Structures are given as C-alpha cells and as structure tokens.
Amino acid sequence: MALKKTELLNIFKVIPFDLLELKGIGTVIKMDAYSAFDFSAITGANYLVEPIGVTMKGRNETFIHRAVFQEGSYIYSPGLFERNINRSLSEGNSADKLLRLYPDVFSGDKYILINEISTGSNSNIDINVYNEIEKHGFNPKNFILYKLFESGQSQESIYEYFTSLFYIKKGYIVENQTPWFQQNYLYKGERLNGGIPDFSAFKTDIINPLREFSILSSNEGILINKIPVIKNFRTIKKKTNFTVSKVNYDLIIGEVKSDNSSIDQAIRQMNKYSNVELANKIYSIIPNCKNNGSENFGEFYLDQNILKINESKKSLTVNSVSQQIDRDWINVNVKLNLLGNANFNLLMQYLINKYGLTKDEIKSFHLIDFAMNISIPDIIKII
Amino acid sequence: MAYTSDTRIKNILKDIHIEVIKELSKIGLGDNLTLRVFDESSEDGRLFTNGGLTFKDPNTNAVLGSNDAGWIYNGNPLVIVEGTFGTERGQFGDGQLNRFSHSTGVALNGFIGVTFVPMHGESYSKSGTNQTNVDSKIKIKPAKIHKGFLTGAIAISEKEKGWFLVIDAYAPEVLCKLIIESVKEKEGIKNELQKTIDDIISVMKFHLGSSKYGARSIQLITNLYDSGGKRISSRSRMYTQNYAALTTSTKRDGHGMLGKNLVEIYSGPKSSNYYAIFIRLRKNEIKLLSQRNSKEFQYIFNHPKVNVKCFDDLKFNDPKLKIALEGIVSVNIFQNRQNDLIKAIQTAFNNGEIQII
Structure with missing residues (x-):
C-alpha cells in the first residue's frame, strides 16, 4: 500500500496538524520546532538549513545491541559522542554543537514539504527544492523536505513516526530501529536469531527523574533522539512538589510493513522477538492489516486516516530476570543520551577528575562507565 | 537507535x-x-x-x-x-x-x-x-x-x-x-x-608496515604447477567454500571472495597468472555458480585475469590427500575447522604435489 501525497496529508490533518497552502510551493504541514524534530529524526527527512539538506536521524547512536542478549556486555558505537583518530573521546552530536551548526532546527515553526519521487527518478533533489523555495520568496531554513517514493520504498518510517506519536502521548520513551541483537543468542538451550525491531516504546523507573527535572512534561513521553538536545527546546529545571510514582518496566515492540502482503514476513520477525521473552507486547504496524492472524501479537493499522490499535488475545511470556538486565541497560542508555546536553568541555573535566587521566587519555569507555554510575540529578548538575 | x-x-x-x-x-x-x-x-x-x-x-x-x-x-x-x-x-x-x-x-x-x-x-x-x-x-x-x-x-x-x-x-x-x-x-x-x-x-x-601479504594465510598459493611440472603462477588462492556456503549465505561469502580476488589480482606479481581454485567444488557446481545472477560470481568467472579451477581440475600425487579432501565436501568449515588439512593441501600445491590438469 504505497501512500500517495494526498493520503499522507489527510493523515496529518486528522492528527491534527495544520495544513497550509503556500503560493508556488503547494500544501505543507505546519509543525512547531519541537514536533518537527521527531519527524526528521524518525523518517530521515532533511531540514533545508543547508542546500544539501541535513537530517536529525542517526545522530544519537550509543548502543548497537541490547546488553541482555550480549551476556550483559554493553555494545557501544560512537555517534552521539565521537572519538578522534587517537581514540580519545570527542564531542559528536551534542546539543551545543547542533545548536551552533544548525540553529534553525531548534526554533520557529517548520513546514513539512512532501515531494513525490517517481519510480526511477533520483531523489537527491534537496538543492533544487531549496532553490525553488527561495525563488518563491520563502526561507528554505524553515522547511523540511520529505521524499515520498511512488514505489512505496522507505515508507515504513512514516508508520514508525505515527506510532511514536501514539506512545509519546501515553508517556513512553520511544525509539525506532531499536537495538536488539543480530546473531545467535543462546536462550533456554536454543540458538535464536534476532533482527532490528522497527519500533519500541518503553518505560522504566528512570521516567521519574526525567519528569522531575522537566525533561519529560507531566504526562507525555519523548523520542529518545530528542533527549540529548532537550535543553535546546526547554529549560531543564527541578519541579517543586514532584511526586514519584511507581513505574514498572514496560517494553513494547513493533514490526512495520507498508503493506499487508508482507504479513508473513512480519509474523516470522515478531515470533523471533517474542522467543526471547523480553517485550511485554508486540504489535504489527501495517496500515491495511487489521488482523494479523496471530493471537500473540496486536495490530496497529489505519482506519480512515486514523491510527488504530487492536490488542492481542493472549499475553506474552516474559522473563523477569531479562527485563531487569534490560531495565538497567535502558537507564544507562537514557543517561548517556541526557549527557548530550552537557557542555562538552565541562563533561570532560568531570571525566578527567573521576578517572585521574589527561584529556587525551579519556576514551569512550570512560564515558559509558560514567553514565553507568551517575544519577540523573548529578547529570543535571553538569548540564 | x-x-x-x-x-x-x-x-x-x-x-x-x-x-x-x-x-x-x-x-x-x-x-x-x-x-x-x-x-x-x-x-x-x-x-x-x-x-x-x-x-x-x-x-x-x-x-x-x-x-x-x-x-x-x-x-x-x-x-x-x-x-x-x-x-x-x-x-x-x-x-x-x-x-x-x-x-x-x-x-x-x-x-x-x-x-x-x-x-x-x-x-x-x-x-x-x-x-x-x-x-x-x-x-x-x-x-x-x-x-x-x-x-x-x-x-x-x-x-x-x-x-x-x-x-x-x-x-x-x-x-x-x-x-x-x-x-x-x-x-x-x-x-x-x-x-x-x-x-x-x-x-x-x-x-x-612491513606486513607481507598472505604471510599467515593457509590458502594463498605462491607456487602453482601444471601436470607437466611447469610453474604457472606465483600468486593464486584456493577457496574452501563448498556449494552450500556460496549459495545459502551468498551475500557475505560472495562479497569477501570478490574482494580477495581483486586484492590479489592487482597486488600480485604483474607477470603472474592468477588462479582461483575452488577445491571443494566440482565442474557442474562451477557451471551453476557461473550462471547465477550475482555480480560477485559474474566478475570472478568472467575476469580475463582470473583462471577458475575446481576439484576436477586437480591431479594429486598423494591419493590419501585427495580422499581426505573428498571427505570434507559437505562439512561446514565455519563451524568445524579443517585447518590442518587445508594447510596440508596448501603445502602440496606449493610443492607441486597437487597440480592443475
């Protein structure tokens, strides 16, 4: 089911987002900067802050795999924080750096422009669109270009985005292209294969301090990609009279396909995810699939442009020990992301003091260890 | 993510x-x-x-x-x-x-x-x-x-x-x-x-550094002979994949194979012919692979500088070595290493005890 532009616009209209007609440009979706960030980070859509286009996708990489599937080991990759040629820790995609490089990302309303790319055409049209927008008297820096392929390719990320909106409203932290595991995981005597779940939504007890310090608003959740840059959108400050609530570990996984014809593949993949007994719930996210035929997995689907949910008939078996390990890993991951808000030089000073090393001797693994052992309130002090 | x-x-x-x-x-x-x-x-x-x-x-x-x-x-x-x-x-x-x-x-x-x-x-x-x-x-x-x-x-x-x-x-x-x-x-x-x-x-x-290409390899052949005793190559390689390895996990094995071929074609002595010898494949399997729509196989099998040979193109002085190699045709070498045998075959190639017919 390859979405057409008009269909996609209708879905945005129902959410609701405002649609505007801009002379010479056409219909655009208006979003504030806070909302637009999620759209770019999930779908890869380019901000036209430069003619070449710049995306917020892929800028907060921390862990590639989940520790629970790696005998508890933390499998890290530079991305959010970088390293230099001597393997010393360096600033990567911190809040300060992104604000310095691309200030227009973090303020002002943004207009999402959907361009349909016909089959066989090249999609590197950003410069052309940039020039076209300028020609019509608009500032390209206020625009985000979303490429909608006629073939239907790359549309899965749109459904990841809509599902993210759903769970953010319910107070979850959400993530697309979820760290999992790829090769063999020995579980209950069986070698299991993994994958990369398209979508996840999760809660742990870390939600409490995130709310206490206004990183999360009272009721809403957040896209994990936004945590490292949250100070560019709102003031981080301690709430007075904050009440801690009980938050149990909850992990939801989604497998996205753009059409019902891929349901068998989706079921196979969801079975793999359920075999490891980690997620509390697993859903297929397929726009034209109201019933995936499995009692174990629920469904997200589109019904008259609205994203709807069906719960599964059966509950999944979960392994509480695995969930405990995963909870700890999630919390470290969130703290690493939050450290993206810190002034990098100041963060380095903390690391130098803690490990008794020089700047050049501080490596990525010191940062991970630091994140494992620091609390959210102490991170806030650094920020 | x-x-x-x-x-x-x-x-x-x-x-x-x-x-x-x-x-x-x-x-x-x-x-x-x-x-x-x-x-x-x-x-x-x-x-x-x-x-x-x-x-x-x-x-x-x-x-x-x-x-x-x-x-x-x-x-x-x-x-x-x-x-x-x-x-x-x-x-x-x-x-x-x-x-x-x-x-x-x-x-x-x-x-x-x-x-x-x-x-x-x-x-x-x-x-x-x-x-x-x-x-x-x-x-x-x-x-x-x-x-x-x-x-x-x-x-x-x-x-x-x-x-x-x-x-x-x-x-x-x-x-x-x-x-x-x-x-x-x-x-x-x-x-x-x-x-x-x-x-x-x-x-x-x-x-x-001072690294010498293939110094630790047990598959690189530095002296390859024909059945007349003539040295026909100073840089060739024996490939140990069987048909299953190349067709069920083609993407990984094919890419690596292509890379190795390219490295060895261009870095080898200019005067030397290059032989890619698939010691666990037979002629009919080579034919099937050459017909697959995979750019890796197409490249290797059609490159003018690559001579593709297989088990059927080999003459063994030691019949026991031939039998031992036939015995591992179906073995998953990734899970069940056969390094001693592979090393023995490499030595046999280099000593002229296995020749190209």
Whole structure:
C-alpha cells in the first residue's frame, strides 16, 4: 500500500496538524520546532538549513545491541559522542554543537514539504527544492523536505513516526530501529536469531527523574533522539512538589510493513522477538492489516486516516530476570543520551577528575562507565 | 537507535561538504562542485552515468560495489567515497574485504576513490577485553584496517589510472583537503593535490608496515604447477567454500571472495597468472555458480585475469590427500575447522604435489 501525497496529508490533518497552502510551493504541514524534530529524526527527512539538506536521524547512536542478549556486555558505537583518530573521546552530536551548526532546527515553526519521487527518478533533489523555495520568496531554513517514493520504498518510517506519536502521548520513551541483537543468542538451550525491531516504546523507573527535572512534561513521553538536545527546546529545571510514582518496566515492540502482503514476513520477525521473552507486547504496524492472524501479537493499522490499535488475545511470556538486565541497560542508555546536553568541555573535566587521566587519555569507555554510575540529578548538575 | 553505519557516514560526509563549500567560497570557488548523496542506499547502486554512485570495471564491464557519496565537478566524478565503520562494528578480518570492490571501480575508471574507515577501530564485544578502572560489562576488541585491503589499494593506486585511497574516518579534515585540492587542480590553479595524495598513501603504508601479504594465510598459493611440472603462477588462492556456503549465505561469502580476488589480482606479481581454485567444488557446481545472477560470481568467472579451477581440475600425487579432501565436501568449515588439512593441501600445491590438469 504505497501512500500517495494526498493520503499522507489527510493523515496529518486528522492528527491534527495544520495544513497550509503556500503560493508556488503547494500544501505543507505546519509543525512547531519541537514536533518537527521527531519527524526528521524518525523518517530521515532533511531540514533545508543547508542546500544539501541535513537530517536529525542517526545522530544519537550509543548502543548497537541490547546488553541482555550480549551476556550483559554493553555494545557501544560512537555517534552521539565521537572519538578522534587517537581514540580519545570527542564531542559528536551534542546539543551545543547542533545548536551552533544548525540553529534553525531548534526554533520557529517548520513546514513539512512532501515531494513525490517517481519510480526511477533520483531523489537527491534537496538543492533544487531549496532553490525553488527561495525563488518563491520563502526561507528554505524553515522547511523540511520529505521524499515520498511512488514505489512505496522507505515508507515504513512514516508508520514508525505515527506510532511514536501514539506512545509519546501515553508517556513512553520511544525509539525506532531499536537495538536488539543480530546473531545467535543462546536462550533456554536454543540458538535464536534476532533482527532490528522497527519500533519500541518503553518505560522504566528512570521516567521519574526525567519528569522531575522537566525533561519529560507531566504526562507525555519523548523520542529518545530528542533527549540529548532537550535543553535546546526547554529549560531543564527541578519541579517543586514532584511526586514519584511507581513505574514498572514496560517494553513494547513493533514490526512495520507498508503493506499487508508482507504479513508473513512480519509474523516470522515478531515470533523471533517474542522467543526471547523480553517485550511485554508486540504489535504489527501495517496500515491495511487489521488482523494479523496471530493471537500473540496486536495490530496497529489505519482506519480512515486514523491510527488504530487492536490488542492481542493472549499475553506474552516474559522473563523477569531479562527485563531487569534490560531495565538497567535502558537507564544507562537514557543517561548517556541526557549527557548530550552537557557542555562538552565541562563533561570532560568531570571525566578527567573521576578517572585521574589527561584529556587525551579519556576514551569512550570512560564515558559509558560514567553514565553507568551517575544519577540523573548529578547529570543535571553538569548540564 | 541501531541503524547501519550508512546514516552516520552520510551525515558526516554532508558535514564535510558544508565545510568544503565554506572553504572554497573564501577563494571564490565551489560553484562547479556538487555532492551526490542519497538518503536511502538503494539509489547508490545505480551506475554513475545513470545518476548513481556505482562504476563498472572497464576490463570486464562487470558492475562493482556502490559508494556512499560522490563529489562531482562539472558533472564528472571528482572524489567518490565509500564509508564504513565496520572496524567498530565487529568486522575484524576478511569481512572488511567485502567493500574492496567499491573504491576499486572508481579507481579503475581513472577517478579518485576513497574508502573512509577507522584505521584503528574499537569494537565493543562480549568476548573483548575488560578495560582498566571501568565496569566489567565494558569489553573491547580492537580491529585494525585489513592489511590486504591496504595492500590492494596501494597496488591499484600504483598501477591503474585512478587512485584508491584509504582515509581514516576520524580524520575528516584529510578528506576535506583532498576535495579542496582536487577542485583547485580542476580549476587550473596552484594546488597541493599530488602532495595530499602522496601524504594519504604514506599514511596507508605506515599502517601496512612491513606486513607481507598472505604471510599467515593457509590458502594463498605462491607456487602453482601444471601436470607437466611447469610453474604457472606465483600468486593464486584456493577457496574452501563448498556449494552450500556460496549459495545459502551468498551475500557475505560472495562479497569477501570478490574482494580477495581483486586484492590479489592487482597486488600480485604483474607477470603472474592468477588462479582461483575452488577445491571443494566440482565442474557442474562451477557451471551453476557461473550462471547465477550475482555480480560477485559474474566478475570472478568472467575476469580475463582470473583462471577458475575446481576439484576436477586437480591431479594429486598423494591419493590419501585427495580422499581426505573428498571427505570434507559437505562439512561446514565455519563451524568445524579443517585447518590442518587445508594447510596440508596448501603445502602440496606449493610443492607441486597437487597440480592443475
């Protein structure tokens, strides 16, 4: 089911987002900067802050795999924080750096422009669109270009985005292209294969301090990609009279396909995810699939442009020990992301003091260890 | 999130482009320079002439691997880049050769091909080593750039029309400089392009060190003889994959095989013929593979410099060795190593006790 532009616009209209007609440009979706960030980070859509286009996708990489599937080991990759040629820790995609490089990302309303790319055409049209927008008297820096392929390719990320909106409203932290595991995981005597779940939504007890310090608003959740840059959108400050609530570990996984014809593949993949007994719930996210035929997995689907949910008939078996390990890993991951808000030089000073090393001797693994052992309130002090 | 390193690479290359344009603008240049990069990697696979980032081998017309981004000057390739963080994502050995064909295609066509990769990566792995004064859950396995990769790249740069350069992904300023000097050279103004290239190759040679290609290999053959006792090659390789390994996990094995072939064709003695000997395949299997629509097999089986041989093309002086090899045809060598036997076969080739019929 390859979405057409008009269909996609209708879905945005129902959410609701405002649609505007801009002379010479056409219909655009208006979003504030806070909302637009999620759209770019999930779908890869380019901000036209430069003619070449710049995306917020892929800028907060921390862990590639989940520790629970790696005998508890933390499998890290530079991305959010970088390293230099001597393997010393360096600033990567911190809040300060992104604000310095691309200030227009973090303020002002943004207009999402959907361009349909016909089959066989090249999609590197950003410069052309940039020039076209300028020609019509608009500032390209206020625009985000979303490429909608006629073939239907790359549309899965749109459904990841809509599902993210759903769970953010319910107070979850959400993530697309979820760290999992790829090769063999020995579980209950069986070698299991993994994958990369398209979508996840999760809660742990870390939600409490995130709310206490206004990183999360009272009721809403957040896209994990936004945590490292949250100070560019709102003031981080301690709430007075904050009440801690009980938050149990909850992990939801989604497998996205753009059409019902891929349901068998989706079921196979969801079975793999359920075999490891980690997620509390697993859903297929397929726009034209109201019933995936499995009692174990629920469904997200589109019904008259609205994203709807069906719960599964059966509950999944979960392994509480695995969930405990995963909870700890999630919390470290969130703290690493939050450290993206810190002034990098100041963060380095903390690391130098803690490990008794020089700047050049501080490596990525010191940062991970630091994140494992620091609390959210102490991170806030650094920020 | 757990994207492939494509997204990160493309973000970095776009940032480099912004920096390059800024620097060129200071000297009134940059108008003729564009960056060709796609958000999704499927378009990388189109031929350059069709708007993509892929090149054909001019010797065989076979399509080689695609690239991640290309700087283009007046519509022509200037610097074409294939990026990977494989050395930080568990690619410790021959897996790195999977990407060798990508920059090869660029260089064979006379342009500057760059593989942008951490020369000294740190992969985090459950089987890695604990680091001092940090939690025991943090374990690291270093992965250095494959010396065969560097050997092949240097050989291609020395022998072919273009350049195959390997630049550390954590030295983006080097790539920046290469592009800037390339533009200046095209504009006909004073430039340091050759010095920049020479410096990059010096660094490649530094990382290569005094390493001798294939010194520890148990599959490389340095003396290959025909049944008349004549030495027919001083650089060949025996491949140990059986038919199942090449057809059920083709993507991985095919890419690595292609990479190895390319490295060895170009880095071997110019005077030597190159034989790719599939010791666990029979003639009918070779025929089936040559008919598969896989660019790796098409390349190897049709390359004018590659002589493909198999078990049926071998004459054994020692019948026991032949029987032993026949006995492991169905074995999964990845799970059940046969190193002693493979080593014995290598020795037999080098001593002329196994010959090509």
